[in-house]
Amino acid sequence: MITVAIIGFGNVGKHLYEAFSISENCEVVAVFSRNQARFQNLTEIPIVPKLDELPEAAVTIIAVADDAIAEVSETLPERNGLVVHTSGNTPIKAIADTHRRGVFYPLQSFSKRPVIFKEIPICLEAEQKDDYEVLASLASKLSDRVFNIDSTTRAQLHLAAVFANNFVNHLYQVSEKLLSKNDLDFSLLQPLIFETAQRLSEMSPSEAQTGPAIRGDEKTIKKQLHLLEGTAFQSLYQQLTESIAQTHGKKL
Amino acid sequence: MITVAIIGFGNVGKHLYEAFSISENCEVVAVFSRNQARFQNLTEIPIVPKLDELPEAAVTIIAVADDAIAEVSETLPERNGLVVHTSGNTPIKAIADTHRRGVFYPLQSFSKRPVIFKEIPICLEAEQKDDYEVLASLASKLSDRVFNIDSTTRAQLHLAAVFANNFVNHLYQVSEKLLSKNDLDFSLLQPLIFETAQRLSEMSPSEAQTGPAIRGDEKTIKKQLHLLEGTAFQSLYQQLTESIAQTHGKKL
Known part of the structure; x- marks a missing residue:
């Protein structure tokens, strides 16, 4: 006992x-x-x-x-x-x-x-x-x-968890705000959000990455940056896009 | 038929x-x-x-x-x-x-x-x-x-999906890279990732947000930025932190 x-x-x-x-x-x-x-x-x-x-x-x-x-x-x-x-x-x-x-x-x-x-x-x-x-x-x-x-490694582990939890949740909130500006309900994204999380039991995030940044699709990126004009999220889009491109060795 | x-x-x-x-x-x-x-x-x-x-x-x-x-x-x-x-x-x-x-x-x-x-x-x-x-x-x-x-609204919906899928997946990849630098396995984060996604069936991402940015905890933010020194992810951390603070009306 x-x-x-x-x-x-x-x-x-x-x-x-x-x-x-x-x-x-x-x-x-x-x-x-x-x-x-x-x-x-x-x-x-x-x-x-x-x-x-x-x-x-x-x-x-x-x-x-x-x-x-x-x-x-x-x-x-x-x-x-x-x-x-x-x-x-x-x-x-x-x-x-x-x-x-x-x-x-x-x-x-x-x-x-x-x-x-x-x-x-x-x-x-x-x-x-x-x-x-x-x-x-x-x-x-x-x-x-x-x-x-140990304490040093745990701090790094916790930092990784900040990206996978706090920051991920913030991106969900950005999605919610973009949707509500267009009178769309956040529940529309739930199957997608769930699939994105569950997929990781079968493949690594590196294998699972899709989207314009990894395809080097500058036309789509430009179009989406334009859609975000005047919102607080344009520079966040830019930075995440650059980070994806850089991580996958693409030049935009 | x-x-x-x-x-x-x-x-x-x-x-x-x-x-x-x-x-x-x-x-x-x-x-x-x-x-x-x-x-x-x-x-x-x-x-x-x-x-x-x-x-x-x-x-x-x-x-x-x-x-x-x-x-x-x-x-x-x-x-x-x-x-x-x-x-x-x-x-x-x-x-x-x-x-x-x-x-x-x-x-x-x-x-x-x-x-x-x-x-x-x-x-x-x-x-x-x-x-x-x-x-x-x-x-x-x-x-x-x-x-x-319609096409205009669908483009906005798709953009919200980019945040909730492509960008979220990239954050998972950042976590994976931080872990692997410390010889830690990505599977450590799976229950957390799953919970973060599932929680949204019960509360909005705004209600679910936690972490140093929303607490205005500058000490932790400084410490974590220091841990990221020399990595490609330091500025991404900074930008996401600022975006969380701004979204929740906090000044850092």
Whole structure:
């Protein structure tokens, strides 16, 4: 049995709580949340309102905003167990060195939607071999994809995720804005968006690339730049087009 | 029974052929392909090697590259039925005016992967009301989502699709390159990519946007720009970040 305490009950904290709660040989001893009142009716969750009331656990998971990790870890009284954060973008050393520290980074974007934890890569880091073993054992209760990844590599991985998630989502928003200017509904693009994402299970993005930039089709590019005249997205179109051409060794 | 002839047997032509073949009250009378030899063993497909051998059909679908539509339509002898193209980016008038012309644009990216035609928006255009009725009747045999969209609006729709497909796929390729520089496998990002696309069935991209740009988190942005130093993707990061900030009314 591995015991877990969770600090923070936002999307990451909640999903971890739920996943651990249904895992075998694993027990969430308590959750700390500043918004205790919001959760007081959910009696099955052992919520504590003060950090120094958090019971001991083999692993204490700090699931708060990146820029609050250092402060929370400093406020947290010394503990017998490991203290880890869940951030892709934050070095292990952001946790105060009064703790045996580690990282437990599930590579997924958590919202209120359910997730399939078994498929989510969990990227671990610890300073001691024994501590790593504990984290690996805990992570394997949630996911089949557990990796040992240091802080430097994790920052690069997180950056790649920014392109594949934040930036991709922004392009969806650009599409939505172009459509709504023409009284068209965003749902028109859903099968296309879905196919573009799913295709990657069968081919690499490099193989999947299509469009005017990779064909060197300057006529289409010119026409589309013209359609974007006066919008904020013309220079974005230009830059993405140049980046595609450059990546595929085309000259435009 | 609506009869169909298809010109071109690339990904679009093939998917249309297959979809019509299994639809009721619909018959593909012939397919024209320049590469007839490649398909000659597929005896169930009525392939013809010359445009003037193409039998009459209620609807003749030109499913060739955008810049070949005009020439193919000029070479095609006059016909009793309608002649349509399948391009998002090409006006109806690209088809020679010797024909009763129209557009039959399925809004999807076709590869060798199977598709679910029922969900794919099919955008139609015709110059005569009667012709539109024929196209609408044909399209409704494939899909539940049939729309009347003129050439101007279709060009805008196609441009939105470029952002949601070509440009998104390029961002996936950027992610792949960042990962491979760090000996990390692209499959690490698959659950994230999938979630980012699927989420849009429940919330708009505007609501789904996360990340440093929308938080106004300049520290993280600086750090990530630094990680990209010396790569071709630093300016792309900058431009996308600025575009997110601008779209959400943030100043960086």
